Amino acid sequence: MILGITGCPGSGKSVLAKAVASRGWVLVDADIVGRDVVEQDKEMLDELARIFGADILGPEGKLDRRLLARRAFSTPEETRKLNGVVHPALMGKIAGIIGKLRSEGRNAVVDCALIYEWNIERLFDRVVCVRADEKLRKRRLMERDGRSEEEIERMFSAQLPESVKVRKADIVFSNNLDIESITSYGFMLGELS
DSSP states (O other): OEEEEEEOOSSSHHHHHHHTTTTOOOOEHHHHHHHHHHTOOOOHHHHHHHHHGGGGGGSSSOOOOOHHHHTTTSSSSHHHHHHHHHHHHHHHHHHHHHHHHHTOOEEEEEEEEETTTTGGGGGOOOEEEEEOOOOHHHHHHHHHHHOOOOHHHHHHTOOOOHHHHHHOSSSSEOOOOOOOHHHHHHHHHOOOO
């Protein structure tokens, strides 16, 4: 079984995905795959530097992800530019990983915030949406990442509204409590197959 986990920033989708993976499932983290895709493609890095400024690359050519995010999420147009450069390669890589896992008959959980934005829900046997109250999501992002209110608003506006993800999902989990409740739910999901 290939299980997709989505949700808005700060919802707890990564915690849930890790809990499922702890039951013996392969964990595919779209953020990590994305980092690898970008950092291993010199042409992509050069194109991002051309669009968003050469200073997004440090002296050794390493990407300053936080600076890129600030610029790329500053307006919807800038976000579209980022997506146009990165998403085709990233979606292809994720589809390839899922195809390989399917051919091996492995259970996998894919932590991917943008399942519906990319229209890749067909890659999954089931999609779980983790939802949480917006104020709680904002607080988690401020505490965890030190993000400003403005940065968080830009992140939220770059994704589909939570209500759309909830409506499309096969399974919805509300994560307004503590980490133990989402972890126990992940253990239960890990028993699926």
